[in-house]
Amino acid sequence: MAASTSSLLAPASSSCAAISPRLTRAAPAAASVPSPSRPSYPPLRASSGRPLRSRFVASAAPTMQPPTESRVSTVVDVDLGDRSYPIYICSGLLDEPDLLQRHVHGKRVLVVTNTTVAPLYLEKVTWALTHNNPNVSVESVILPDGEKYKDMDTLMKVFDKAIESRLDRRCTFVALGGGVIGDMCGFAAAAFLRGVNFIQIPTTLMAQVDSSVGGKTGINHPLGKNMIGAFYQPQCVLIDTDTLNTLPDRELASGVAEVVKYGLIRDAPFFEWQEKNMSALLAREPNALAYAIKRSCENKAEVVAQDEKESGLRATLNLGHSFGHAIETGTGYGAWLHGEAVAAGTVMAADMSHRLGWIDESIKKRVVEILEKAKLPIAPPETMTVEKFKNIMAVDKKVADGLLRLILLKGPLGSCFYWRLRQEST
Template sequence: MERCIINLGDRSYPIYIGPGLLNQPELLQRHVKGKKVLVVTNTKVAPLYLDRTIAALKHGRFNVEVESVILPDGEKYKDLPTLTQVFDKAIQTHMDRRCTFVALGGGVIGDMCGYAAASYLRGVNFIQIPTTLMAQVDSSVGGKTGVNHPLGKNMIGAFYQPQCVLVDTDTLNTLPDRELASGVAEVIKYGLIRDAKFFEWQEKNLEALLARDPATLAYAVKRSCENKAEVVSLDEREGGVRATLNLGHTFGHAIEAGIGYGGWLHGEAVAAGTVMSADMSLRMGWIDETLFNRALELLKRANLPVSPPDSMNIQTFKSIMAVDKKVADGLLRLILLKGSLGNCVFTGEYDPKALDQTLSAFCKS
């Protein structure tokens, strides 16, 4: 088992990474507070891991009451009406201020359970058990929680940290290939923005990663979490450096909202958005063609889309990006690659013509 720490003073917490961790109940139990637990999961994950999670929570503890709520699966259900089901179950089962919410699932479940925990009784404890690569390397780490709004992704939410993140890499054995590739998009992101050696490792080991080699998967998750832990410890609420973790996300979120949530997986949209960000960086002379081509080739090898769907036009991109969370004082700020591999900037000081040229290159008018 590997362990890394999100260093946030008295709100610091561990990330446990390794195979078979759901079979080690002491890990989970040491972070449970109170005698009431609510496990939030979905229809896809529940048949696979809910019973094992409940058994771990109850193991040797006969005075613990564990309830569960099973939500529909999919990004299109990451909304306020579905979130209400969590509150309904919590109230109906008399969850109190000392209760613990447990998120068992991918990024949608983690974000929704975390936001429910932040809001219920003005804040209760919660634990993340991510079961997708996307959630394990990104969304479960750092305390960003929330739901989508029809006009924008993750527009309603809160920064709220868990007690721990338990990454059982065995759960990736049941993950569909498409969702595994979606998570790889976020792994590639870390290499591009801040970890050149990690990117070079990915270039050498991508096929082993996609083939689910246990040691390769474990290293990819561990190194991704270490990168995110370092950034979150420096900038918990995304005032500066943490925003760089959103490489490709401004374009990607526009794709998700534009075609309808769930039409593409999050990592698929981020992959196309990453190529668009790299294209814009290239047009401004901030990176060279070699770096652009390396990023493009690695995403292609991961079986990820490298351009938006045909249904996305320039006006759709612009209208959705205008309400992006990174807009400040009416100015859209972007994360762009700049310099050598492993470097990027979060900036509003870019040539608007380059943005227009990128959108024109990838979209119909």
């Protein structure tokens, strides 16, 4: 008991050593992933058995640390005082029981996953949690897959399972899946017994580059997306890039929409890298993916460290999201993937920015081109009339005291602007 308690209390920052042998081994070949003969992403710094580590504090500027070897192995720290946590990014992390076990609190684990991901990874994660660790018992709850199930009824299934399994305050919830699973599991962890520990194991690109990082959790209401939730940070985020090998193309492209966003709002060199490497990303070239994930997490970690609860800066991460959420709500959750809606919303934001004279036409053109290259939609569906957009956006979270907040582009590439627009009285 004492031993296991002390191992639980080991600082997260020391856990890196345990995975360093793994972090330096060669990436397994993925049959479906063609490797371009001449990678076009920047040369990367050599991996020397120690993972690259980025730590962000409020004042840190974004950094790029491109390794020169063919493998990217990274720990990105999200610096939030006593709620800080690491993001591990590497292929094969689910084969490393020590890493996962180090972040488990208590002896009882509830894995929350869905009908698509469970057959692929539940057994592996259960093995990683229990290998040489007989004291830990694992329960799981398998939810239906899809944004339309991100609701209170489905959330209650997690509580039902946790309570029926007699889980107590010293348990750990593990989110195994995409953004919907991460958001629901995180909110369940925030609310179960007024808060238990949880770990994010995102298995989609969207979740790996965006939703699993930063502590936004929640569910949808029939009248609006993410209306009910909590800011609640995980113990760690464990990104095994191998899980992307099983991701459908459409889901991969959806995640790319958020990657593009980071470039547009704050990281012009990353956007330019994407323009050169979009084909490699879509072809799932492992190092291109790993670099895009790392750079996205670094950008997000830096923003979240400065503004955890979205009182200002963090809102810039919502580029394209006000329009995008309206598309998701208006078309019914699940008809459009989140990233597809964000892509169309990003074009709308770029178009508005250009009409206002805030960006050159060339930037708007590059936004459209990169999203087209990523096979993402560049316009909302025809069913979304102006009136429909206005009605739905009036109940968006990003409205406050009748002012609609929109993130628009302004100035050179990589710069954005937080625009407040008075809504008509409702």
